[in-house]
Amino acid sequence: MASLQFQGKHSCGGVLIREDFVLTAAHCEDEQTMTAVLGAHNIKKKEKSQQRIEVAKRHPHPKFKKDGHQYDIMLLELKNNATLNTDVNIIGLPKSDEDLPARVKCEVAGWGRTGHTKPISNVLKENTEFIQFSRECDHIWKEYFVSSRMICTKFDKKKGGVCQGDSGGPLICKGELQGLTAFTSPCNCNDPMYPHVFTQVKSFLPWIKEVMKK
Known part of the structure; x- marks a missing residue:
């Protein structure tokens, strides 16, 4: 889990899918400097488990429009690689192409x-x-x-x-x-x-x- 923050305040969630990439929603885009906080439980505290990494580059889906709901996905390229440990790890991308049945x-x-x-x-x-x-x-x-x-x-x-x-x-x-x-x-x-x-x-x-x- 990643807490995406602007000026120390939580704005959106995200997930680490590679040491240097977080996946999130495109409508979370903002012109301010964005920081990804990884390994957090309480975002009001400075926990030892936390890694704060600045976002170097944002890649919103090219078809996303700010006033719309379509193509609401964005990749965040981190300035530094996250250190993988017991508190911070990668979540794999989906492998199966099956549609999920109702009630799962x-x-x-x-x-x-x-x-x-x-x-x-x-x-x-x-x-x-x-x-x-x-x-x-x-x-x-x-x-x-x-x-x-x-x-x-x-x-x-x-x-x-x-x-x-x-x-x-x-x-x-x-x-x-x-x-x-x-x-x-x-x-x-x-x-x-x-x-x-x-x-x-x-x-x-x-x-x-x-x-x-x-």
Whole structure:
């Protein structure tokens, strides 16, 4: 897990996919200097496990538009390689090309809000969400949802799920990185009427590999 920060304040989540690359959402882009904090549990503390590495270069997907939801994926090139150890490690890219069936249980994590009216969390939180039929997102989100590049999930209203501040964080299903947190209802992230949407990582594998090769 990476906490992406501007001037020491958490903004988005991300995942380390190589010693020198973090994968996140393109809408997390900002003109300010960005720092990736790796190995953190409590981002308000200076833990020994933490590695703070400045982002040298940002690679938002070329088709992403700032006011849109499509192609919401970005690679962050780090100034220095992360040191891999028991606190900081790489998450592998998805290997299987199978579509995830509905009701598969997945893990999400981040430092985002723990409720719509609540502040972001200082400590890393984990939760579960379930793969939902794409037609549910088609029905609610209409043109914003594209099933070939996005994943639709449902969640427990009481336990909640991802919220503002979790963008770019992982959706891990069957031990594989399948998605990156993209968007929820802007009015209430815990409203079960609005399924959560994740950028589908496997559909961007050729682009990811091409950027990292360069």
